[in-house]
Amino acid sequence: MPWEKTSSVKNAKNKSGKPVVEASLLPLIRDYAAHTANPSLIGSDFLNNYPDFLDDLWVFDRGFVLLATGLPRWFPLPTLTRAHLARRRMLDKMDIFHRAMKKHANGEDVGTDWSSLDDVGSLVKARMEVYRKHDMSIRARSSFELSLLWAGNANSDTLIFWMVNRIYADKALLEMIREEIAPYVTVVQPPSDLPIAEPPRLDRFDLDGLCNDCPLLKSAYIECLRLDAAPWSFKVIKEDLVLQGRQKGSERWLLRKGEYAHIAHDLHSTDPKFFDDPTVWRADRHIKYDDDEKRRVADMGSIRPYGGGSSMCKGRTFAFKQSIMFTAAIVSMWDIEPAGGGPWKMPRHRKSTGVYNTNDDTRVWVKRRELSKPQ
Template sequence: MSVPLIYGQDILDRNPRLLDDFWTFDNDLFPLLMVGVPKWAPFRIMQDGLKARARIIDSLEAVYRRVDQYEKGEPVDLGADMSDVGMMLRERNKIYNRDGWTFPERAAADLGTFWGLNANAQPVLFWFLLYVYSTPGLLKRIRDEISPYVTLSDGAKPEIKSMDFPSLFRKCQLFKACIFETYRLVNEPTSIRYVTQPVSLNDGNIKHDLQEGTYISVPLALKNKNPSIYEDPDTFIPDRFLDTDPETGKATARYGKLKPWGLGAAMCKGRTFAEKEIISLGSAVVSLWDISPAEGEWKLPAMIPGTGVKRPVSDIRVVISRRSPLKS
């Protein structure tokens, strides 16, 4: 979603397997590297993942070379169109030039940005839409809430004429609450802390001695299914995070005890961007498209751990059709 906005369309057109390589890197390679499997390990999943990562870095290096040529008014390699590359990338390139970074260094440094922009928002949006369309009555409530801020054209196939993004972000509290509930069910944030001095922690009858120079890993998602915190924790409840003022009746979406972005100074820096991205794209999808199960009733796939968001264990087949004017 964010790739063409930041890197331009050319990178996708010129590298048709880029997104497949990204998911190979994210789903297969990264978990192995995280647990310390050496890169020389003779596992196909490791070697395929390393090749996918190398192709991603090569693609990013090529983009930076072309952006640099474009900004300097030089002929661009392969005649690529760099006019739609985002301002963020252009400004980063200026800083890299100022500080003397090579193009391979720029690409390697940008891998983290490229990964962060894509790894979590897309799967969260998938689960969010699945919950919205499969929960009885919720789709209509969401459409009614966002309709004042999404203007559709007339005709057999309505298109979006305009979107009032500030109002979507501020006023659509049910939409936000559904995003928070999706976070609760599918996000897997983990906070990692370095122990700078020995410390002892009492946990009931158990005492934990943490030694200097070690790390603490805190999987924050463990409490998301705790029934003492969340009633009926395995069920998607749209209004769970809506806090209604008893005097005014105004409902506001609040995180409460939910920690989908980590903790403290290391909290995800892109959390606001990611949330707005999901609201924007989710609003566009529910405004334009009807989605129903290909056969029978909705059956949501089971989940397995991912690198930040849970993944479905299997595909889900649906029928997608343009929303008719009569339903607008």
């Protein structure tokens, strides 16, 4: 599998002498989520034809902030140069995809490499109608599709990595979350008469239940958005206004029409006025009781990781469900510990476009959980 290659897997044995697989956690989680989720958008043919597309996407994302400055390719920054080249390669591949989609829509033969275009997601198909209506060029279509795939992967896939890190670092929390999600996720080991066991499978997976009735898991997700992400918002001031804090006598700020406001959300997320011990990650921080004091719920509170107003991220619900879904599946199916044993060392943050990335290589041991067999 592609994620096995990028995470440099190898067979090993843990301290108990049991066989495990050693892997780098970030590419393992990130690429697994991306290769699993993206066919629902772009169809199965695209990644089958271009399995290295996601490698370029991560290179592009790493240099995205530099690209946003408008610096040219020849500027002497290797990260910027690599991002320019990765963007060109991805757009070229997108061009081929869109030419095939155009032929497919016209009933023309697209060849064996694009024989499954019917499974392209409904969102992308709907966008094709807009492209045709406005007679947009192939390169323009490719640019829009690249922006969609970047937005759909750059933050949520890496956030799953941080959720897995945080949850597995605390064995007590791991068991509490497994207990909480157990009514909604059932993993079984199919019986087999062969010497090699069948892969485990999800016998039941209730995504609505996970999203609505698992407050500890949801609170862990929100806490990762608070500490493992540092998004920015930019606003244009349309009318003169004065901003003032809620506290009596707090400083006043005059924002004039035509000016820009830059909101660094991590400043609020680590403000001790709003969060006690703000630099400490606490899974249950965002859990509270609803109005009748009988049901525990988790909500965002005052943090706004997806921005606000009309520019609020349109993919926030998809990102939430994806993060909850993959984290619950991984927690249910796998035991993960640091390679070599010992305590879990949390990777250091590296600034990115939203969710933090890392330069640290987190090597882990992974093995299947002991699973029940289906009745």
